[in-house]
Amino acid sequence: MAVKFGMIGGGVMGEALLSRLLKQGLYRPSDVVVSEPVAARRDYLQQEYGVSVTASNGDAASATDVLMLAIKPQIFDKVTAELQSKGLMERPLVLSILAGVALDKLSAGFEGYPVVRVMPNTPAIVGQGMTAIAPSDLVLPEQVELAKQIFAAVGEVVEVPEYLMDAVTGLSGSGPAFVALMIEALADGGVASGLPRPIAQQLALQTVKGTAELLQDSGLHPAQLKDRVTSPGGTTIAGVATLEANGFRSAVIEAVKAAKQRSEELGQ
Structure with missing residues (x-):
């Protein structure tokens, strides 16, 4: 054969x-x-x-x-x-x-x-x-x-x-776990706010999926989309401010860097 x-x-x-x-x-x-x-x-x-x-x-x-x-x-x-x-x-x-x-x-x-x-x-x-x-x-x-x-x-x-493969591993290789954690946290936030778990899960999943597709199809920078959603004195900017106060972006950055470093260690 x-x-x-x-x-x-x-x-x-x-x-x-x-x-x-x-x-x-x-x-x-x-x-x-x-x-x-x-x-x-x-x-x-x-x-x-x-x-x-x-x-x-x-x-x-x-x-x-x-x-x-x-x-x-x-x-x-x-x-x-x-x-x-x-x-x-x-x-x-x-x-x-x-x-x-x-x-x-x-x-x-x-x-x-x-x-x-x-x-x-x-x-x-x-x-x-x-x-x-x-x-x-x-x-x-x-x-x-x-x-x-x-x-x-x-x-x-x-x-x-x-030489960039360890960085790829840290971002897209490990990234699905980071995104899954965010989806879980969004759903937990919905439950904490009174939503039934199945509805909170559905809302979180579709919100992340839809946002990713919108960014990909439109070519918008993520910051542009964020600015379009955050109206003055509104709900979204209140949430964004809380994320910033708790180091959300820096935590994600450090997670990618830590995963990249571990990939380097495993390859030695």
């Missing part, structure tokens, strides 16, 4: 990418093989998507087009040692979504391969992800475009130099 797209690891993020790639027709099920150690997971992926599944990482690494690494960073050395022992002949484009694993380590594990370090985030699961890519020197321009095309299947894509 001719394998174009191989994936090592069939977890949640890998499945999100796989499902979108198949749905958009970038690859056919017959083009894909997924290696996964858990038998029940292999059975599920085969039944759900019609792809070939295997317990052998070497089978997935025989892909001629793309090899996706969707494993835990802790087992990277074990997986690459296994592949190196098999003496694989193909040199597909390697796309790694392993958090904290730098290009130099990826390139050492896949010597001679074109390698792209990738940082997606969890909204990719619903096709609304934000992905940053950093290619190695061996990656050809058309392969960079292929990597962008693949991750565009689950959202937006930007290319950055690798």
Whole structure:
């Protein structure tokens, strides 16, 4: 069987990418093989998507087009040692979504391969992800475009130099948790003000979603939108003043910086 797209690891993020790639027709099920150690997971992926599944990482690494690494960073050395022992002949484009694993380590594990370090985030699961890519020197321009095309299947894509990947991790990688905390806090504020929990949750979710879409579609700077909503002596400016008094913006900034620093530490 001719394998174009191989994936090592069939977890949640890998499945999100796989499902979108198949749905958009970038690859056919017959083009894909997924290696996964858990038998029940292999059975599920085969039944759900019609792809070939295997317990052998070497089978997935025989892909001629793309090899996706969707494993835990802790087992990277074990997986690459296994592949190196098999003496694989193909040199597909390697796309790694392993958090904290730098290009130099990826390139050492896949010597001679074109390698792209990738940082997606969890909204990719619903096709609304934000992905940053950093290619190695061996990656050809058309392969960079292929990597962008693949991750565009689950959202937006930007290319950055690798030294910015820890900052990307701090912002868009960790950011969904920060946004989730804000949504939870908005809903809690609604409950504290007398709203039933389900209604408060619905209001908070749609307010955040709608605001993000408005900013994206209009091209407004967030400060411009904030100014449009804050009428003199009104309710919104009273709330904004309270947020400022409690260091809301500085807390978010420091959270991103702390997550970036931790990403740096994990990559050492």
